[in-house]
Amino acid sequence: MSTGDSTAAVHAGLPEPVPGQPFLPGPVFAAPYHLDPVTGPGENGYGRPDNPTRRALEAAIGRLEGGAVLAFASGQAAITGMLLTVLRPGDTVALPSDGYFTVRAFADGTLRDLGVKPLLVPTAGPYPSFAGVRLVLLETPANPGLDVCDIRAVADAAHAAGALVVVDNTTATPLGQRPLELGADVVVASGTKALTGHSDTLLGYVATNDADLLARLTSWRSQTGGVPGAFDAWLAHRSIGTLDLRLARQTANAAAVAELLAARPDVHGVRWPGRPDDPSYPVATAQMRRIPGIVSFDLGSAERVAGFLQASTLVFAATSFGGLHTTADRRAQWGDDTAPGFVRLSCGIEDTDDLLADLTAALDRA
Numbered sequence: 001m002s003t004g005d006s007t008a009a010v011h012a013g014l015p016e017p018v019p020g021q022p023f024l025p026g027p028v029f030a031a032p033y034h035l036d037p038v039t040g041p042g043e044n045g046y047g048r049p050d051n052p053t054r055r056a057l058e059a060a061i062g063r064l065e066g067g068a069v070l071a072f073a074s075g076q077a078a079i080t081g082m083l084l085t086v087l088r089p090g091d092t093v094a095l096p097s098d099g100y101f102t103v104r105a106f107a108d109g110t111l112r113d114l115g116v117k118p119l120l121v122p123t124a125g126p127y128p129s130f131a132g133v134r135l136v137l138l139e140t141p142a143n144p145g146l147d148v149c150d151i152r153a154v155a156d157a158a159h160a161a162g163a164l165v166v167v168d169n170t171t172a173t174p175l176g177q178r179p180l181e182l183g184a185d186v187v188v189a190s191g192t193k194a195l196t197g198h199s200d201t202l203l204g205y206v207a208t209n210d211a212d213l214l215a216r217l218t219s220w221r222s223q224t225g226g227v228p229g230a231f232d233a234w235l236a237h238r239s240i241g242t243l244d245l246r247l248a249r250q251t252a253n254a255a256a257v258a259e260l261l262a263a264r265p266d267v268h269g270v271r272w273p274g275r276p277d278d279p280s281y282p283v284a285t286a287q288m289r290r291i292p293g294i295v296s297f298d299l300g301s302a303e304r305v306a307g308f309l310q311a312s313t314l315v316f317a318a319t320s321f322g323g324l325h326t327t328a329d330r331r332a333q334w335g336d337d338t339a340p341g342f343v344r345l346s347c348g349i350e351d352t353d354d355l356l357a358d359l360t361a362a363l364d365r366a
């Protein structure tokens with residue numbers, strides 16, 4: 001059945017109704033399970049490969065992404081697992097030069113040590129020839145700069161060169177875009193951010209419709225063991241029910257905040273792909289189903305960012321993004337290659353007027 005986003009999010013991955021049972025069964029905590037002494041292992045034998053709470057979460061995310069899903073302990077576990085399943089010595093991997101910092105660090109360290117050559121490409125392009133490239137990883141919108149690329153166009157060029165196309169869908173979430181429908185072979189993502197959205201769970205996943213690759217990834221995960229625990233899987237599944245509602249408010253808040261910031265002479269480089277004069281606007285609005293609640297901008301110096309955060313009562317100083325609470329992160333404090341005054345602001349679900357009043361007062365005081 002094709003449904004709207006909220007219907008899909010609320011019902012995703014739930015079992016058939018059983019009188020006397022909860023809508024979403026509670027977490028199953030098990031390392032080993034009872035075995036049938038005669039027939040041996042069935043669906044559940046041991047907790048590393050098998051857990052029903054995790055399978056329900058995977059079914060939920062799979063419904064939203066439109067593919068089979070494997071959950072991992074974190075986004076990094078999913079992304080590095082995907083890369084190490086496919087890449088071999090001598091391969092070249094194309095990665096976003098402006099994408100998630102830890103993925104680039106992994107490529108520059110572990111992948112290079114294994115004899116894999118990283119080719120860094122800015123998300124906004126221009127894209128090089130993919131001749132000789134084994135895997136193309138895209139991140140769109142890119143975190144934290146918010147550039148966007150045309151997934152279908154890059155996937156067509158990459159496929160023509162025989163490369164596998166993987167899209168990091170963390171920032172958009174599957175309600176923001178469905179890369180598998182746009183030509184990608186694989187989605188990787190952190191569920192830690194807007195997908196679960198309560199700033200209390202680490203989660204990652206891989207989604208694909210390639211059965212052979214899914215089997216190899218399943219072996220990878222069983223053998224390396226980076227699985228989420230049952231309680232985290234359950235919390236994540238419970239949180240996904242409100243994804244559409246949370247994103248709707250976050251997007252509305254980001255639209256208002258981006259307007260406010262862009263009108264201020266003391267704020268520079270405001271980026272939000274939903275603003276008509278943003279460089280990402282044409283591709284983002286053509287490709288995405290909704291624009292995420294993240295706005296980036298520059299306050300000129302680390303001191304001014306600190307003053308702004310101290311003066312604000314609603315904006316929490318914190319990394320990560322996509323949660324219920326509005327947060328701001330000065331990325332350079334993590335050793336990221338952004339400017340000292342660069343801020344990634346993640347709009348929460350507070351009332352828009354409250355947020356605008358708080359931001360205005362805090363910037364005036366900073």
Ligand SMILES: *Cc1c(COP(=O)(O)O)cnc(C)c1O
Nearest residue numbers: 074075076100143170190192203
């Ligand atoms: C946070 C993030 C990751 C890593 O996810 P974790 O759950 O923190 O391991 C990967 N990619 C992007 C785009 C992210 O924002």
